[in-house]
Amino acid sequence: MDTDKTIQRAGATGNIKATREDWLKLALETLISDGVERVRVLTLGQKLDVSRSSFYWYFKSRQDLLDQLLDYWRQTNTRFIVEHARRPSATVIRGVMSIFECWVDERLFDPQLDFAIRAWARRSPAIRRALDEADKERVEAIRDMFVRHGYDAEDAFVRARVLYFMQIGYYSLELNEPMSSRLAQVALYLRSFTGQEPAAEDVEEFSRYVEKTLSGNR
Template structure:
């Protein structure tokens, strides 16, 4: 049985027991706090004692749900695989009438942090500098993501090497964009969508496709407010 936890399941569900006011933290509480700590402070701060103090519970609560700190870290890494990587792969594999539409499907991951959380991705990348095992998992994820995008280009008639290079440019450009923390307003980014599509595909994007993507962005961002 998979131990992957969805974001919905990571919502706090602290249970209060008895008249003494003792607090019992659920497995989801531990995972949610560990994930938040990983993103904000790095893997070194994901410590059983520290998390327990923040949840106001004893260490025994932790060991009710997890075998060890490493077990917790493994589950955080698995959660990252099942969100950031899975959604890119799924979007790249979706049927699309044109390559322009295929690339736009991948763009959706860059717009919606429920599909791809850049803060989590870079927390994993920072962790990988300290952990060979995490480095291997990261390299595997990057390869899987690029290959999925490559396959999308190939389905639309691009030769394998051309498709591979276009996939790398598309994917690693976006990772670099996050790494530089450009914080470019979405309104500015949208003015470049047609040029990005042209650069990544070598084709002229129809105006209606660009307009459809702008509507998708507006709908997605309005849902976050």
């Protein structure tokens, strides 16, 4: 199948192209806003103003589309946490700061997508297994970061769980705390997660990263 092909749809402005990315983007938005049960070929096609048959230029079936949404989630939310945890870091403080970047930049970790997958997992044992595997992979990557900085395996594992699941709980509770308030406490968070005192330049560097990221995302 040629995924570079596009489907023409008639509209007020003439022929408009519906791409594979259009289907995926709308399916992703629908998954997040309405849940997996609303990710239906006919419904998506109506919103894109294309025929249902055009879907099959890009996807074998609805299940194929759902599989690709799940893969997208793995390749963003899980991959970036693992990559950031594996980054070389001079100190454990810098290692934790690297993971914090995922909580700041939703291009690295999209909490709405993560909770759409968690809602999906309550309806599907297969998705539940995929979610459990993802949580395990994320925690183990963070644990390994602590181990590299001299923490024993059990201590590293508990610290990793606290760091990771605290953040997931933060999103779950929808604590819309201003970033300025969170930044004011970043040194305390770093000390809590590592047991070490962050240097002033560490906090300043992270604050600059946050400012740059948020301004770039506007």
